[in-house]
Amino acid sequence: MSKADGRRRDSSVVVFGSGTVFNGFLRFKETLCIQGKFRGTIEATGALIVDKGAVVEADHISVTSLTVYGSVVGAIHAMDKVDLFPGAEVRGDLTAARLRIADGVYFEGQCSMTGVEKEVEIFSRPTEEIKAELQRFDG
Numbered sequence: 001m002s003k004a005d006g007r008r009r010d011s012s013v014v015v016f017g018s019g020t021v022f023n024g025f026l027r028f029k030e031t032l033c034i035q036g037k038f039r040g041t042i043e044a045t046g047a048l049i050v051d052k053g054a055v056v057e058a059d060h061i062s063v064t065s066l067t068v069y070g071s072v073v074g075a076i077h078a079m080d081k082v083d084l085f086p087g088a089e090v091r092g093d094l095t096a097a098r099l100r101i102a103d104g105v106y107f108e109g110q111c112s113m114t115g116v117e118k119e120v121e122i123f124s125r126p127t128e129e130i131k132a133e134l135q136r137f138d139g
Helices: 002-009 129-138
Strands: 013-016 021-026 031-034 037-043 047-050 055-068 071-084 089-091 094-100 106-108 112-115
Touching: none
Parallel strands: 013 031, 021 037, 031 047, 037 055, 047 055, 055 071, 071 089, 071 094, 089 106, 094 112
Antiparallel strands: none
């Protein structure tokens, strides 16, 4: 495992090695690192890592988090975050609560942000509190 190896070495990471070619439906709860080729559908409550050189072509991908160093084609839904690292190629619409796109990433599609915390109403504080705070600075 190239980039992913340094971060996660626990037994809960399943690796599809670089020689692996898998077509079908994937469902998992922990972390899956794909180094080979996958085509199909991914619906998981775990994290997905698409390593450098890996190719994922999916109808849709639904995971907790997605980290991409390789190539992903398909609609992506991440409950938490998506991280796209230099050299990554992503083609497809993306929905996530958080998104990081590094320099050198190719992204083609639309992005929707979800899970944003409730809006903060700036006028919800009582006027007396605001006046008291401002008077401390005038002093």
